[in-house]
Amino acid sequence: MTTTFPASRHSPWYWIVLGGITLGTLDLLFACTFWGVLRDVAPERILQSIAAGVQGKAAFEGGIASAALGAACHYLIATMMVLAYHLASTRWAALAERVVLYGLPYGLLLYAAMTYVVVPLSNAPQPTKVYPSWTVASIIMHALFGVICAWFARRARQYG
Structure with missing residues (x-):
């Protein structure tokens, strides 16, 4: 079943x-809430850990400037995730038509790519401890993030 939306002027x-x-x-809300509750980690530190992908350990001494870089990198990556799904959906329309069916595995693919390719190849210090609760929560959230990517890609296809 396909949902229709009113016409939109947006590209x-x-x-x-x-x-x-x-x-x-x-x-970011997920990560800041999780780590804030579990380990009392400040949001600025979360953003610095993202900036560490570019700056390495120096990001943790870069204050608000490193946090801003981390935010910029984070939103750029998130936008590229939506763009990638959108581009794929222009070739395979079913990706945009069935956002849950294809969005969930896309989110799992994003989790695997970020965890096993992007972060290890970045300048960020590698984790020294595994938190099973973080791993499980991240996998679940990334599956949902995939659905979000699919939904916005569908909107882009329908009204672009």
């Missing part, structure tokens, strides 16, 4: 960027 880029902002914000 595909509007939906892709809005999807990246939505995805990035929800992911």
Whole structure:
């Protein structure tokens, strides 16, 4: 079943960027809440850990500037995740038509790519301890993030 929406004047880029902002914000809320409750980690530190992908350990001494870089990197990556799904959906329309069916595995693919490719290849210090609760929560959240990517990609296709 396909849901129809009223006509929109927005370009595909509007939906892709809005999807990246939505995805990035929800992911930051998730990470900041999880680590804030579990380990009393400040949001600035979370953003610095993202900046560490570029700056390495120096990000943790870079204050608000490193946190801002981390936020910029985070939202750029989130937007690229939505864009990638959108581009794939222009070739395979079913990806945009069945957002849950294809969005869930896309989210799992994102989790695997970030965990096993992007972060290890970045300048960020590698984790020294595994937190099973973080791993499980991250897998679940990334599956949901995939659905968000798919939904915004569908909007971009429908109204772009």
